[in-house]
Amino acid sequence: MNDVISSQDPYDALRDRISSAEESMQQTSQLAATHAFNLAISFGLLPAAIIMILVFLAVKGSLIAMLMTGILVTIALVIFASLVVNISRQRSLQRLYQEQILPGLLENLEQLHIPPTELPALAQAQLPEGSILLKYIQDPATASFEGEEAAPSEIE
Numbered sequence: 001m002n003d004v005i006s007s008q009d010p011y012d013a014l015r016d017r018i019s020s021a022e023e024s025m026q027q028t029s030q031l032a033a034t035h036a037f038n039l040a041i042s043f044g045l046l047p048a049a050i051i052m053i054l055v056f057l058a059v060k061g062s063l064i065a066m067l068m069t070g071i072l073v074t075i076a077l078v079i080f081a082s083l084v085v086n087i088s089r090q091r092s093l094q095r096l097y098q099e100q101i102l103p104g105l106l107e108n109l110e111q112l113h114i115p116p117t118e119l120p121a122l123a124q125a126q127l128p129e130g131s132i133l134l135k136y137i138q139d140p141a142t143a144s145f146e147g148e149e150a151a152p153s154e155i156e
Contacts, residue, residue, distance in 0.1 A: 105119060
């Protein structure tokens with residue numbers, strides 16, 4: 001981030017980095033959720049329309065059957081979109097944390113000669129309870145992709 005570290009509290013630069021990383025994770029979360037929801041609904045509309053047409057032809061235009069099918073198709077579409085949003089959001093956050101945020105935080109710690117073991121305590125003091133970044137810092141296993149082990153340097 002900055003090559004020159006101020007002569008004030010050496011933790012200030014790290015606190016700023018932690019705050020900006022949390023903001024970045026929140027923005028990524030919102031963006032990924034929006035894109036994934038739009039994509040899931042877009043892809044789900046064609047199969048939903050086909051099901052509605054097939055039911056219409058099968059029941060010879062029964063309004064009640066069409067209404068029931070419409071409700072069930074809408075529920076299925078929302079469940080599908082929700083699943084896609086959760087997967088996309090989680091993977092986007094994992095990627096951001098592993099590729100950008102963690103290396104930046106570890107670099108700042110190294111520049112300030114602070115042991116990496118102090119990162120969870122610093123993050124907990126800086127971030128509100130339940131923040132996205134705090135969850136990743138406190139549980140490095142969360143930051144690993146499916147089937148991928150956390151690197152030993154990330155756990156320390």
